[in-house]
Amino acid sequence: MKAGGLKRRVLLQGGSIALMLGVHQIARGASILAVRVWPAADYTRVTIESDTRLSSQQLVVGSPPRLAVDIEGIDLNPELRELVGKIKPGDPYINGLRVGQNAPKVVRIVFDLKQAVVPQVFSLAPVAAYKHRLVLDLYPEQAIDPMEALIAERLRDAPRAGSSSGSAVAGIAPSPAPSSAPAVDPLGELMAQQSMRPGPPAPPPPVTSGPDRPPVLVVPAPPPPVVGTAPVRPVPPPPPPPAARGGTATASRTDRIIIVALDPGHGGEDPGATGPSGTREKDIVLQVAFRLRDRINAGSVSGNPMRAFLTRDADFFVPLGVRVQKARRVQADLFVSIHADAFTTPAARGASVFALSQSGASSSAARWMANKENDADKVGGVNVGGHEAQVQRALLDMSTTAQINDSLKLGGAMLGEIKGIGARLHKGQVEQAGFAVLKAPDIPSVLVETAFISNPEEEANLRRADYQENLADALMRGIQRYFAQNPPLARSRQL
């Protein structure tokens, strides 16, 4: 582990204790304004918001695993005590916490952990509605691999899918003898490896996690990280191209699973836009994504089963670059980011679909929207010295010319279907701007603004289950129409 960013790290022998010294900026008499906890399988975030910048030091203790954080320049107050009650039983990382005045003007928070964590502690300057934030991100020592999570979810769903030979489950079962067809299906291949391990095949899958964690499959270790300077690896890098894994092919071409990455915008610290009645974009888009996920998981393309992969499936923040990286890790065929933003005037209404542009925006409204969406990382809070920021920077230089052509076709198919359900369209064609979340160079990627949550009528629509169902139906038909005209088997999965 190398020293990096704003912090110095001292790893003691054995690795069980790590002393991390935060930046020393004395905050005299700071007031705590709010405390928030965002538990998620990827990581749990604790945010302490204050009127001036807080300085902290933290100490990780190995067994039992604990994290002690000393916040300097403040006295214990009711807001900080609230943290204790904000830890939920299902938190994957935090069992509970204690808070106390450790010394004059030093408050100590001790987190009792469910597993060893690698903390990232950083400060955020005031932005949007937030004042200063001290952020404690607790990551697992071994990052969750999106592909393994996708497999685990699929195996959990398997009993519900039935056992008929026509089911999607039967379609991805490994053949007894390796096929000579190329390995074009990373999910099927990984599942085949899994089922060839000793013991009866799942379901239920073997788990390595505790009772409060989502099941995690025992699978081969993920490849090494792309970058080695960050203390945390939130997402492993994309696997090597199938050709490089020669000899392991077990899935035939007809077994190929079509993976659609769904990206519900915002989450956690970043609420997205808020409607006049208080509806939050981050909640609505997650609901729409769940509905679309159900349709995709029940769908197929030319007999090939489809599978949805969600870049987030709960209320927590995922940096823009990590969303792209997750989709690339599962070698998604498509990437669909789902939003419902506000505009500067409540009169604005209608759905829009955006693709990436590498050379300026197609309209000033598109540019405005892209800037707004790209601010998600500032509001959500990214550690500028951390892994997520490096991921984002790495994506900037990649060429996306071919991707944009496909994305325009996908967006056009979706716009046509959205129009078909009677929803207004803000614009009649796919717009383009420099959306950071659409920068996967190898995955057709669109961002769907389902409606303007700032418009009272559209906000009311977005809250309705039947409207969300219609929206999910339209997006699904758009995806199917795209695949009908652009068969996924014609695409190369080489990364």
Ligand SMILES: [Zn+2]
């Ligand atoms: Zn949005």
